[in-house]
Amino acid sequence: MGWEVIRVKMESPTPLASDIGQRVSIRLREDGGLRDILGILEALNSVRKKDGSLEKFDPVHIAAWRIVSPVSQKAGTGAPTSIRINEIEQSLENTWPAEEIITRGGWRYRLSSGFTYRANSIIPFGKLPLGQPLLPYSEEIQYAIKEFESRGLVPTFHLPLPAYAELDEALERDGWELIIDAHILIADTLDIPTPPLAAEFTFVVEDYPSDQWLAVQGDSVGKKIMSAYPAKYISISHRSELIATGRVADSDGWAVLSRIFIKEEFRGKGLARPLLGELVKNSPSTKSALQVDISNSPAIHLYATSGFRAHHIYRYRSYKG
Missing domain, CATH: 3.40.630.30 (Gcn5-related N-acetyltransferase (GNAT))
Known part of the structure; x- marks a missing residue:
């Protein structure tokens, strides 16, 4: 992620106590030259850098300093496709919560009273290609069928594509019927x-x-x-x-x-x-x-x-x- 300058502290030559916790860029005069440090201001004389190290400095050496903020990324950009898919699917799931959620390995069982497939289906979120079910694939499938049918629900998978295309193909081979295809638009x-x-x-x-x-x-x-x-x-x-x-x-x-x-x-x-x-x-x-x-x-x-x-x-x- 990139960063953009959002404020220049012209009224204060050094950071204030109220700025602790902000991400800052500080330019120091040292040994006849200039040096920049970027990170989270932890004290008036120290910055926590991206690599986790703590950089201390003498505030009297500050030539200039700024607060910086992450550049907002366009929707659906930045991370690899599979990560972005899981991120968006998680947000959709959060806002439409099932009555009960059971996590088994990298498969999430969403169980409700039957209203909407989203709240009554299994969604993979684990490692590709099959999502890392708790048991070997065929055994977890049998568990899933029994779990859903014991609750009077139709066993159903929610398959984000193309991320879990191989799981979709395996289910198709095993006789699972296609019910709906839908777009996620952003x-x-x-x-x-x-x-x-x-x-x-x-x-x-x-x-x-x-x-x-x-x-x-x-x-x-x-x-x-x-x-x-x-x-x-x-x-x-x-x-x-x-x-x-x-x-x-x-x-x-x-x-x-x-x-x-x-x-x-x-x-x-x-x-x-x-x-x-x-x-x-x-x-x-x-x-x-x-x-x-x-x-x-x-x-x-x-x-x-x-x-x-x-x-x-x-x-x-x-x-x-």
């Missing part, structure tokens, strides 16, 4: 337009999923999962009736958008982009992510023309016995 929040609503519509912003919000797309069964994580619930009202909804929740710098829905009779009236804009306006995060079924061409077009771009695909496979 955007830099500042790239998402925020157009206003037409005069006859108004936004409603709530901190919880109200019965009226849930009724717009019949989500009452999901209230328990949605209420388990802090989020903003946005609606569009028309003549005192809620006719569109969306949810935004923040995790690790990502604004996760979900449950975006507009009643059919109000589609095509220019509501989708203002709704997206209002969602991100209610988040402090600089990056945004959402998921969309790969077959939903109108939604993909909307998001692609609203600043979003494809990051990866995920796939659900289920075992039907």
Whole structure:
């Protein structure tokens, strides 16, 4: 990660006690020349460098100094692809928490009451190619089938691709059926337009999923999962009736958008982009992510023309016995 100067302490020739803990760049006059040190200011005469070593200095030798801050990276850049995929998938999972999570090696079992595949599936996160299950692959598969079926759930895998393509191929060979392919789309929040609503519509912003919000797309069964994580619930009202909804929740710098829905009779009236804009306006995060079924061409077009771009695909496979 790069660094950028954010403040020059012209009013103070040396750091102050209030600056301890900041990342600083300090230029010292030494032996007739200049030397720079970069790190975390631990005391008024010492800096902890990136390699962990402590560099001490005499403040009277400071020629100039600055506080520096990390340059914000574009969404979906910086780390290797597999790490970025796991990072985004973890944020999506955090904001849609399963009722119970069991970690077995590098496979995470997400178990709930059956509402949504995300909260009722196994996601690999361990070392490629198979995610490092606790038991050898075939034995862990048998354990997974028994665990899900004992709870009245359909055994299902959530497979981020291309990272876990080999696991996907193994499951396909073993007869696990393809259920859904979906895109994870990402955007830099500042790239998402925020157009206003037409005069006859108004936004409603709530901190919880109200019965009226849930009724717009019949989500009452999901209230328990949605209420388990802090989020903003946005609606569009028309003549005192809620006719569109969306949810935004923040995790690790990502604004996760979900449950975006507009009643059919109000589609095509220019509501989708203002709704997206209002969602991100209610988040402090600089990056945004959402998921969309790969077959939903109108939604993909909307998001692609609203600043979003494809990051990866995920796939659900289920075992039907």
